[in-house]
Amino acid sequence: MFSVTILADTTTTIAWVILLVAVLGWIVYGLANIRSSKREIGSEIKLAANRKPYYDDERLEGEKIERTQFIGLAFLAVVTIALPLYWILEPGRMVGAEKEFQHQFETWGGGLFATTADGGYNCAGCHGGMKGGGGVASYAITDPKTGAVEQVNWKAPAINTVFYRYSDEEFRFILDYGRPFSPMSAWGLVGGGPLNDQQIQTVLEYVKSIQIPRDENGKLPAAKQQEIQAEAERLVKAKTYATVGEALFNLDLGSGNFSCARCHTKGWSYGQPQITGGGALGPNLTGGSAVRQFPQRDEMIEFIKGGSELGKKYGQQGQGSGRMPAFGLMLTDDQIASIIDYVRGL
Numbered sequence: 001m002f003s004v005t006i007l008a009d010t011t012t013t014i015a016w017v018i019l020l021v022a023v024l025g026w027i028v029y030g031l032a033n034i035r036s037s038k039r040e041i042g043s044e045i046k047l048a049a050n051r052k053p054y055y056d057d058e059r060l061e062g063e064k065i066e067r068t069q070f071i072g073l074a075f076l077a078v079v080t081i082a083l084p085l086y087w088i089l090e091p092g093r094m095v096g097a098e099k100e101f102q103h104q105f106e107t108w109g110g111g112l113f114a115t116t117a118d119g120g121y122n123c124a125g126c127h128g129g130m131k132g133g134g135g136v137a138s139y140a141i142t143d144p145k146t147g148a149v150e151q152v153n154w155k156a157p158a159i160n161t162v163f164y165r166y167s168d169e170e171f172r173f174i175l176d177y178g179r180p181f182s183p184m185s186a187w188g189l190v191g192g193g194p195l196n197d198q199q200i201q202t203v204l205e206y207v208k209s210i211q212i213p214r215d216e217n218g219k220l221p222a223a224k225q226q227e228i229q230a231e232a233e234r235l236v237k238a239k240t241y242a243t244v245g246e247a248l249f250n251l252d253l254g255s256g257n258f259s260c261a262r263c264h265t266k267g268w269s270y271g272q273p274q275i276t277g278g279g280a281l282g283p284n285l286t287g288g289s290a291v292r293q294f295p296q297r298d299e300m301i302e303f304i305k306g307g308s309e310l311g312k313k314y315g316q317q318g319q320g321s322g323r324m325p326a327f328g329l330m331l332t333d334d335q336i337a338s339i340i341d342y343v344r345g346l
């Protein structure tokens, strides 16, 4: 890729040199012409080009025609060599240009992503810096019954794995409309935010560029999955949770982006969890509802791995909105199995 870019750069440089030589040549030719024409003033009749006797036949059919043919041949050679050469170099130039544009978009997106102090829209301020590793945002919640207002710290999930879980389309939806019940406000113009479609797209390109690099199967690298496992096992050992499944459901790594509770347990995100799995952005999973929705365990595994899709049916009578993330590339099959055991027992 790199050498191709260099090739493309070299081609551009050569083209510039040729252009420069050609332009300079024309200027010199033009000046020379003006000078010689000035000297002709008053003597046009004698010196007019079309009144001079021309070469004799010998010269015309000999030296002159040969020279003309040679020039023609030379141009033909240039065309036959230059065209294939252009053809060879063009894909490289295109790749180079694409890379350049990509880089440009990521840089612009990074500018929008940056903290307010750095002139951005503060994604970095809430989501854990320019790498998006997860953070918190202060937020005021109102008690629905008493109307009392309370200041809380709301977990802002790590977004350096967001494309393991969501499609581009789903990401744009989240950005456009935000999570209106939380500190994540709407950013797209359609949702009443400040960013136009192009800006949302450049933010998307930036967020793509900070994703944790995938393993060869497109999954979260094994080291990261082991880190998740180790943390879950530690919590079981510490008796915080009874099973690995329960620990994974409630896990707080990356501000909850590897777990379920932040969407399925009201209050989990600001340290006041109510009934576990009792429903928040995601539906209530208690009272055996997961078993009712997915009488077949396999079907539930498919759903947790693939997430929901806008408009698509899932389970018995579920219709996806695209907001239930896909966990198939994030967690191991064993981890998903233990979460499912736990959820089916809720």
Ligand code: HEC
Pocket (backbone or CB within 6 Å): 112, 113, 121, 122, 123, 124, 125, 126, 127, 137, 154, 155, 156, 157, 159, 162, 171, 174, 175, 179, 182, 183, 184, 185, 187, 203, 207, 257, 262, 269, 281, 325
């Ligand atoms: C004021 C703090 C704040 C700012 C600024 C902010 N976010 Fe968020 N964002 C959050 C919180 C909190 C959530 C989680 C909401 C919830 O509990 O569902 C979130 C959720 C998200 C999600 C969904 C992740 C998931 O897995 O559910 C994405 C993607 C995201 N934000 C991207 C961005 C981008 C890009 C920007 C900048 C344009 C941004 N956020 C600005 C606080 C913020």
Ligand code: HEC
Pocket (backbone or CB within 6 Å): 249, 258, 259, 260, 261, 262, 263, 264, 281, 282, 283, 284, 285, 289, 290, 293, 304, 308, 309, 315, 318, 319, 320, 321, 322, 323, 324, 325, 327, 339, 340, 343
């Ligand atoms: C970003 C928020 C979010 C996270 C994180 C999340 N879910 Fe969901 N979940 C949803 C939403 C929203 C739905 C409803 C379907 C839809 O809108 O597409 C849903 C639906 C479900 C359903 C179907 C429930 C029904 O009765 O229809 C199950 C089961 C489920 N989620 C389990 C999980 C498990 C297990 C995890 C963790 C591995 C998890 N969810 C993580 C948001 C989330």
